[in-house]
Amino acid sequence: MKRTLASAIIAAHSSEKGVEGEICRVKVDFAFANDITAAPAVESFREMGAKKVFDPRRCAVLPDHFTPNKDIASAEQTKRGKEFAREQGMLYWEVGRVGIEHAFLPEKGYILPGDIIIGADSHTCSGGALGALASGVGSTDLAAVWALGETWMKVPSTVRVEYTGSRPGWLTGKDMILSLLGRIGVQGARYMALEFGGEGIASLPLDDRFTMANMAVECGAKAGLFLPDEKILAYAGERAARNFTPVYPDEGAAYGRTERFSLDAMEPAAAMPHSPDNVKPVRECGSPKIDQVFIGSCTNGRLRDIAAAAKMLEGKQVHPDVRCIVIPATYEVYNQAMERGYLKVFTEAGAVVCTPTCGPCLGGHMGILAAGERCVSTSNRNFVGRMGSPKSELILASPFTAAASAITGRLTDPRDAADEKIFAYFEEE
Amino acid sequence: MAGSYEGTVWKFGDHIDTDVIIPARYLVSSDEKELGKHCMEDIDRDFVSKVSPGDIIVGGENFGCGSSREHAPLAIKGAGCSCVIAASFARIFFRNSINVGLPIFECPEGAASFETGDVGRVDPAAGTIENVTKGLTFTIVPFSPFLQRLIALGGLIPWVREELEARRKGA
Numbered sequence: 001m002k003r004t005l006a007s008a009i010i011a012a013h014s015s016e017k018g019v020e021g022e023i024c025r026v027k028v029d030f031a032f033a034n035d036i037t038a039a040p041a042v043e044s045f046r047e048m049g050a051k052k053v054f055d056p057r058r059c060a061v062l063p064d065h066f067t068p069n070k071d072i073a074s075a076e077q078t079k080r081g082k083e084f085a086r087e088q089g090m091l092y093w094e095v096g097r098v099g100i101e102h103a104f105l106p107e108k109g110y111i112l113p114g115d116i117i118i119g120a121d122s123h124t125c126s127g128g129a130l131g132a133l134a135s136g137v138g139s140t141d142l143a144a145v146w147a148l149g150e151t152w153m154k155v156p157s158t159v160r161v162e163y164t165g166s167r168p169g170w171l172t173g174k175d176m177i178l179s180l181l182g183r184i185g186v187q188g189a190r191y192m193a194l195e196f197g198g199e200g201i202a203s204l205p206l207d208d209r210f211t212m213a214n215m216a217v218e219c220g221a222k223a224g225l226f227l228p229d230e231k232i233l234a235y236a237g238e239r240a241a242r243n244f245t246p247v248y249p250d251e252g253a254a255y256g257r258t259e260r261f262s263l264d265a266m267e268p269a270a271a272m273p274h275s276p277d278n279v280k281p282v283r284e285c286g287s288p289k290i291d292q293v294f295i296g297s298c299t300n301g302r303l304r305d306i307a308a309a310a311k312m313l314e315g316k317q318v319h320p321d322v323r324c325i326v327i328p329a330t331y332e333v334y335n336q337a338m339e340r341g342y343l344k345v346f347t348e349a350g351a352v353v354c355t356p357t358c359g360p361c362l363g364g365h366m367g368i369l370a371a372g373e374r375c376v377s378t379s380n381r382n383f384v385g386r387m388g389s390p391k392s393e394l395i396l397a398s399p400f401t402a403a404a405s406a407i408t409g410r411l412t413d414p415r416d417a418a419d420e421k422i423f424a425y426f427e428e429e
Numbered sequence: 430m431a432g433s434y435e436g437t438v439w440k441f442g443d444h445i446d447t448d449v450i451i452p453a454r455y456l457v458s459s460d461e462k463e464l465g466k467h468c469m470e471d472i473d474r475d476f477v478s479k480v481s482p483g484d485i486i487v488g489g490e491n492f493g494c495g496s497s498r499e500h501a502p503l504a505i506k507g508a509g510c511s512c513v514i515a516a517s518f519a520r521i522f523f524r525n526s527i528n529v530g531l532p533i534f535e536c537p538e539g540a541a542s543f544e545t546g547d548v549g550r551v552d553p554a555a556g557t558i559e560n561v562t563k564g565l566t567f568t569i570v571p572f573s574p575f576l577q578r579l580i581a582l583g584g585l586i587p588w589v590r591e592e593l594e595a596r597r598k599g600a
Contacts, residue, residue: 044586
C-alpha cells in the first residue's frame with residue numbers, strides 16, 4: 001500500500017498498518033496543555049486513577065492564553081496547571097520565558113519531523129509545518145495521553161494541496177491558507193489531513209508554513225503537513241531536544257483529492273465576518289473602516305510576520321482612529337524584533353507592543369472589542385464574539401494587510417499602501 | 430448509555446462553533462453548571478432561560494467546529510440538554526462529547542427535519558431518531574465498533590483506568 005505522509009507517520013508509531021479508515025493505537029512523542037486546558041486535564045488524570053505521566057520530559061504545561069493572568073479566576077486556573085507540572089516533574093515555563101505554545105515548542109525543539117504530537121489546543125496542527133503529525137484534542141483525551149503515552153487515532157484520508165509558480169514578496173502563507181479556505185470551506189477537509197507540496201512550496205519560508213499548518217483546523221482537518229525538506233531538517237536539526245526520524249510519503253500515494261493553486265494568480269486575501277471561509281481578495285472587500293488591528297497569535301506572531309508589519313509601518317503613523325496591537329509570539333521573536341529595531345518602529349508609529357500571549361485572539365485580554373467595532377486581525381478565527389462583543393466584527397488577513405490597514409484606517413491591500421521596494425526583501429527567505 | 434431521550438428541540442444552523450457554544454471569556458471555570466449558565470449566549474442570548482431539562486439541541490453540518498475546549502460539551506450538559514443531533518460533527522467536539530458523556534447522534538435527514546419547538550425522541554439501542562411532532566422516523570449513522578466499545582465501557586476515563594490496571598498487573 002502506498003502511504004500518504006499522515007498514514008506513514010501513524011504506521012511508524014503503531015503496530016497497525018496505517019490503512020485509511022482504520023483506528024490505530026499510536027505512541028505519542030510529546031503531549032501538552034495550556035493554562036485553560038490543563039486544569040480539566042488534571043481532573044480527568046486523577047479520575048483515571050493515574051499516578052505518574054508516561055514521561056515527564058515529553059509532557060508539558062504552557063501558560064499562554066489568559067497570561068500574564070488577567071484576573072483572579074485565571075490565576076487560580078493557571079496555578080492548578082503549574083502545581084501539577086511541578087508535582088510530576090514535567091516541562092513548565094513561567095511567564096517571561098514561555099511563549100504561545102505553537103510557536104514556542106518548535107523553537108525549543110520539542111516538535112520534530114516524524115513525530116506524533118498531541119496538544120489540548122486545536123491549533124496544535126501548527127506542528128505539521130515541521131513534518132510532524134500534530135493534532136489538537138480536548139482535555140480528557142490529553143489526560144489519557146499523559147497517563148498512557150498513547151492515544152487512538154483514525155487514519156485520515158489526505159487532501160494534497162499543490163502549489164506551482166513563483167511567489168511575489170507581498171504574498172504570504174496567510175493569503176495562501178485563506179485562499180484554500182475560500183475554495184474548500186470550513187469543513188472541506190473534515191476528519192482528513194492536508195498535505196502541502198509542489199514546487200511553489202520549496203521557497204516558502206518556515207514562518208509562512210507554520211501559518212498554513214496552523215489553520216488546517218479551520219478547514220476541519222486533523223492535521224496539516226509539510227514534507228521534511230532541507231529547510232525543515234536544518235531548523236529541527238539545530239534545535240532538537242531529542243532524536244528524531246523524519247518520515248516521508250510513498251511515491252504515488254493515493255490522495256482523497258488534490259487541490260491545485262498557481263502562486264502567480266494569487267492575491268492578498270481576507271476572511272470577512274463571521275467565518276474563516278468567507279474569503280475574498282482584499283481589493284474586493286469594499287475598504288470597510290476599522291477600529292483596531294491585531295498583529296500576533298500562533299498564526300502570525302513569528303519573526304517574519306513581525307518584520308512584515310514593521311517594514312510596512314516604518315516611518316508611517318497608525319491612523320488616529322485605530323488601535324494597533326502587536327504581540328510577538330515568543331521571547332525569541334520579541335528579542336530578535338528588538339535587536340532589529342522593529343519594536344521601536346511600532347512604538348514610533350503609535351502602535352502598542354505587548355508581551356507574548358494569546359490575549360485578544362480568543363477574546364481573553366489585551367484588546368477586546370466593543371459592540372459595533374471592527375478589527376483586522378492576523379489570527380485564525382473570526383466567529384461571532386471571538387474577540388469580544390458578539391456585535392463586533394473580525395476580518396482575518398496577513399500581517400502586511402493588517403499593517404497597511406492600520407495606516408489607512410480601512411481594510412487595505414498592502415500593495416496600495418506601500419512602496420513595491422518593501423516587498424523585494426520578502427521575495428527571498 | 431441511558432435508555433432514550435425525549436425533549437423539545439432547539440434548532441441551530443451549520444458550523445456552530447465552540448466560541449458561540451461557550452465564549453472564551455467564561456473559560457476560567459470547568460464546572461458544568463457554571464458553564465451551562467452561558468451556553469449559546471452569543472448566538473441566542475435567552476437560550477439558557479428558555480431551555481428545559483432534557484431538551485435536545487439539533488445542529489446542521491460541522492457542529493462544534495473551532496476550539497478544542499472540552500468546556501463546550503460540558504456547557505451543553507450543564508444547560509440541561511440531554512443530547513445533540515447534527516448532520517455532522519467537527520472532529521475534536523466529537524471526541525470531547527464521547528469523553529465527557531454528552532450523547533451525540535449523527536443523522537443528516539433527521540437533523541434537517543426538525544424545527545425549534547418540535548419534539549424529538551432518540552432511541553440509541555434501536556438506532557432511531559423520531560421527529561414526534563412531524564411523525565417521521567430516521568436511522569442514526571452508527572458509531573464504529575471501536576467507539577461502541579468505548580461508549581459501552583462508560584467513556585475514555587474508565588477505559589484508561591482499565592488499561593492502567595492491566596499494565597499494573599502485567600508489570
